[in-house]
Amino acid sequence: MKGKRRKIGFRYAWDGLKEIASTESNFQLHLISTVIVIFFGIIIGLSNVEWAIIMLTIGLVLITEMINSSIEKVMDYVQPEIHPAVKHIKDVSAGAVLIAAIIAVVVGIMIFVPRIIELM
Numbered sequence: 001m002k003g004k005r006r007k008i009g010f011r012y013a014w015d016g017l018k019e020i021a022s023t024e025s026n027f028q029l030h031l032i033s034t035v036i037v038i039f040f041g042i043i044i045g046l047s048n049v050e051w052a053i054i055m056l057t058i059g060l061v062l063i064t065e066m067i068n069s070s071i072e073k074v075m076d077y078v079q080p081e082i083h084p085a086v087k088h089i090k091d092v093s094a095g096a097v098l099i100a101a102i103i104a105v106v107v108g109i110m111i112f113v114p115r116i117i118e119l120m
Ligand SMILES: Nc1ncnc2c1ncn2[C@@H]1O[C@H](COP(=O)(O)OP(=O)(O)OP(=O)(O)O)[C@@H](O)[C@H]1O
Pocket: 024, 072, 079, 080, 081, 082, 083, 084, 086, 087, 088, 090, 091, 094
């Protein structure tokens, strides 16, 4: 019974991933960036520690985007009209994604640029 419930919970989580991947253009962009980063990571031959940092950074961006998207949906549901509180909440939520994206760019530069220079 417990196992079955866990399986169902996983299925809903998977449905959520499929939903955001098929409907949210920002998330699709993050997924494309993820594939590109992983591809170049394999080509360059990142170390285990570098892979761990890259994976954590990718996770940070994808997770903040998912939470941001969920917050937007909640706000559109509870307050479809224009409201300053909705603007505040959505802007702060989008700001979290921006911070994650900036961190990702900085981490990407710190890890990839020295490795590319090494290979030249
Ligand atoms: N109900 C609202 N009241 C006030 N401002 C809003 C409202 N809805 C959206 N906004 C403003 O518009 C911005 C964009 O909101 P929106 O919900 O369209 O998000 P988005 O980032 O364009 O996401 P998506 O592309 O998934 O629709 C918000 O950050 C906010 O500043």
